[in-house]
Amino acid sequence: MKRLVLALAVTAAAAAIAKARAQEPPVPPAPSPAPVTQVAPPAQPADLRLVLTAEGGRRIGIAVPPALTDPASPADPATADAFSQALAGDLGYSPWFVVADPTLYPKGFRPPVTREDGDAWIATGAQFLLDTQIKAEGGQTSFVAQLYDLRTLKAILARKYLSAGATSRRVGHAVANDVVRQFTGKPGPFLTKIAFVSSRDGGRNKELYLMDYDGANQRRITYHRSLSLSPDWSFDGEKIVYQSYINGQPGLFWFGKEGGTKTQIPLPTALNASPSFSPDGKTVAFCGSVKGNPEIFTVNLDGTGLKRLTNNVSIDSTPRFSPNGREIAFTSNRQGSPQIYLMDTEGANVRRLTLTGNWSDEAAFSPDGSKIAFACRNEGDFQICILDMQSGRTFQITTGAGANENPTWSPDGTLIAWEHSNGGASQIVSAFADGSNLRTLTSAKDNSYPAWARNLE
Amino acid sequence: MTNTVRSLGVVLASSALAFTLGCCAKKPAPAPAPEVQAAPAPTPVPVTEPTPAPIVEQAPPVETLPDVDEINKKGYLKDVFFDFDKYEIREGADRDNLAADAEWLKKWATVKIRIEGHCDERGTRQYNLALGDKRANAAKDYLVSLGVDASRIETISYGKDRPFVEGHNEEAWAQNRRAHFVVTAK
Numbered sequence: 239m240k241r242l243v244l245a246l247a248v249t250a251a252a253a254a255i256a257k258a259r260a261q262e263p264p265v266p267p268a269p270s271p272a273p274v275t276q277v278a279p280p281a282q283p284a285d286l287r288l289v290l291t292a293e294g295g296r297r298i299g300i301a302v303p304p305a306l307t308d309p310a311s312p313a314d315p316a317t318a319d320a321f322s323q324a325l326a327g328d329l330g331y332s333p334w335f336v337v338a339d340p341t342l343y344p345k346g347f348r349p350p351v352t353r354e355d356g357d358a359w360i361a362t363g364a365q366f367l368l369d370t371q372i373k374a375e376g377g378q379t380s381f382v383a384q385l386y387d388l389r390t391l392k393a394i395l396a397r398k399y400l401s402a403g404a405t406s407r408r409v410g411h412a413v414a415n416d417v418v419r420q421f422t423g424k425p426g427p428f429l430t431k432i433a434f435v436s437s438r439d440g441g442r443n444k445e446l447y448l449m450d451y452d453g454a455n456q457r458r459i460t461y462h463r464s465l466s467l468s469p470d471w472s473f474d475g476e477k478i479v480y481q482s483y484i485n486g487q488p489g490l491f492w493f494g495k496e497g498g499t500k501t502q503i504p505l506p507t508a509l510n511a512s513p514s515f516s517p518d519g520k521t522v523a524f525c526g527s528v529k530g531n532p533e534i535f536t537v538n539l540d541g542t543g544l545k546r547l548t549n550n551v552s553i554d555s556t557p558r559f560s561p562n563g564r565e566i567a568f569t570s571n572r573q574g575s576p577q578i579y580l581m582d583t584e585g586a587n588v589r590r591l592t593l594t595g596n597w598s599d600e601a602a603f604s605p606d607g608s609k610i611a612f613a614c615r616n617e618g619d620f621q622i623c624i625l626d627m628q629s630g631r632t633f634q635i636t637t638g639a640g641a642n643e644n645p646t647w648s649p650d651g652t653l654i655a656w657e658h659s660n661g662g663a664s665q666i667v668s669a670f671a672d673g674s675n676l677r678t679l680t681s682a683k684d685n686s687y688p689a690w691a692r693n694l695e
Numbered sequence: 696m697t698n699t700v701r702s703l704g705v706v707l708a709s710s711a712l713a714f715t716l717g718c719c720a721k722k723p724a725p726a727p728a729p730e731v732q733a734a735p736a737p738t739p740v741p742v743t744e745p746t747p748a749p750i751v752e753q754a755p756p757v758e759t760l761p762d763v764d765e766i767n768k769k770g771y772l773k774d775v776f777f778d779f780d781k782y783e784i785r786e787g788a789d790r791d792n793l794a795a796d797a798e799w800l801k802k803w804a805t806v807k808i809r810i811e812g813h814c815d816e817r818g819t820r821q822y823n824l825a826l827g828d829k830r831a832n833a834a835k836d837y838l839v840s841l842g843v844d845a846s847r848i849e850t851i852s853y854g855k856d857r858p859f860v861e862g863h864n865e866e867a868w869a870q871n872r873r874a875h876f877v878v879t880a881k
Contacts (some may be wrong), residue, residue: 266795382742442857465853468820487849511852512821525825553822555822558823599821600819600821641816643820644821686856
């Protein structure tokens with residue numbers, strides 16, 4: 239048994255997917271330099287507009303034909319379809335790739351061995367071919383993925399995955415993550431989760447829910463039969479803190495694993511809204527009301543160390559820890575209309591960040607802290623804006639009818655989810671960080687307060 | 696102020712009681728017996744006696760409040776309304792309503808209330824939670840300034856997450872920019 243089994247746990251919650259380096263095709267240690275240089279670097283964009291409006295020409299053409307099944311030990315066709323759909327769907331919803339039109343795919347020519355094979359795939363507009371095979375193997379399903387550079391005809395990525403109890407959709411997400419990692423150095427958002435609030439259980443109650451990044455697997459995680467709002471994840475993805483009216487007056491609660499015990503943070507303040515985890519997971523910033531005046535506080539999860547950071551007769555609300563943990567963005571109407579400010583975690587060095595519009599709220603730091611997405615309003619409905627912290631420039635990424643708010647970034651910074659309503663119930667939508675490729679993730683009743691988990695896997 | 700109100704209430708209640716007792720005391724103690732035997736009795740006595748009796752019965756005795764649920768249904772307390780993104784109590788009807796609310800609360804000194812702050816759906820959810828808190832407390836502070844004991848008033852903000860009325864139009868928005876009064880104990 240020469241095979242090196244990496245056995246990575248894809249997430250703590252789900253069954254691990256055993257990854258094994260496939261024996262058959264030799265794996266080149268590094269991708270060819272050409273594709274790497276063609277990708278806009280994700281981390282330090284020199285020009286925000288360039289990255290946010292990444293043109294199709296800058297994206298990598300990739301062909302993702304349905305997985306082939308081994309006729310000798312065929313896998314369940316439904317399993318194969320779910321895998322292929324998840325994989326193509328993921329890569330088609332990534333700003334790094336353009337998935338070639340499947341109607342142009344040639345029959346056969348897989349794997350691409352000859353120049354003729356390669357050209358048949360290049361004719362679809364692809365630079366790379368993701369060739370996948372599935373077979374039943376010892377009570378499990380095995381998935382082999384090979385990513386070919388169609389110019390060199392070399393596989394720059396080749397991996398074998400064993401289902402090990404995971405759904406084939408999940409394996410498809412894991413493969414897509416590895417393909418993105420091959421080009422960007424970090425996985426895509428395909429195995430991440432979004433927490434949100436839904437009224438789908440009826441009445442006037444709202445409960446917390448979880449879903450996959452693409453809206454799949456929506457499931458309830460609180461049973462308070464009350465109003466529960468505003469979830470926020472710890473940076474390690476282990477904890478969620480939220481506001482709930484379960485005891486009448488609203489309080490802050492947190493829990494660890496899905497289904498874990500909900501613990502209330504003892505607080506002397508009223509309101510107790512908009513909790514935000516510090517990056518170390520020990521402290522929560524929140525909006526607490528003292529004698530009818532909403533202020534920003536931080537507190538440890540056990541209720542100790544309560545610290546008041548603002549002292550102003552105006553409204554101070556919606557605190558958000560910056561990813562480096564040194565600053566907190568918040569909203570205040572101290573100069574008239576609600577606008578977003580920044581202060582350090584001691585409450586000093588307050589400066590105003592948003593300068594335009596008549597209502598800005600719900601700041602959301604990008605994972606690298608270089609940008610803030612927020613709900614912005616000039617006239618009419620709220621839109622989603624992005625402020626580039628370095629240049630101070632603001633970009634509006636939504637247009638058109640309907641209101642948009644509560645933006646939240648995918649942990650890789652490529653996608654943003656928010657809530658959208660157009661004269662009715664609000665639903666959670668996601669899009670690329672430039673606002674393109676909008677899709678709706680929820681449909682049952684009213685859904686709000688999306689919070690993207692900050693851990694990638 | 697509150698003590699005065701309470702004392703006044705006690706005095707009124709006592710005098711009503713005294714009046715009731717006083718009127719009854721004027722009657723001859725065994726009421727039915729003399730009536731039967733009254734035929735030979737002197738005429739002026741029965742004539743003067745019936746006159747005060749119906750007055751006592753018609754005058755509303757001590758006012759009582761119905762159940763808390765019934766109080767809330769009947770709407771003894773008037774809500775106050777706000778402009779978009781504002782939490783100041785407006786001149787005019789809203790101040791008049793709060794003044795009437797304060798009088799009612801001073802009359803019923805044992806009543807406790809909760810003021811719910813609501814916002815219209817056009818604002819952002821997170822800020823609206825703070826705005827609702829400001830609205831509820833603006834209404835509370837106004838009542839306190841008119842002499843209502845602060846300890847009788849609880850506030851809560853629902854922002855736009857539990858709207859007073861469902862709806863997505865001007866009328867619903869105006870209805871939801873409110874501080875809503877709920878009686879929690881009588």
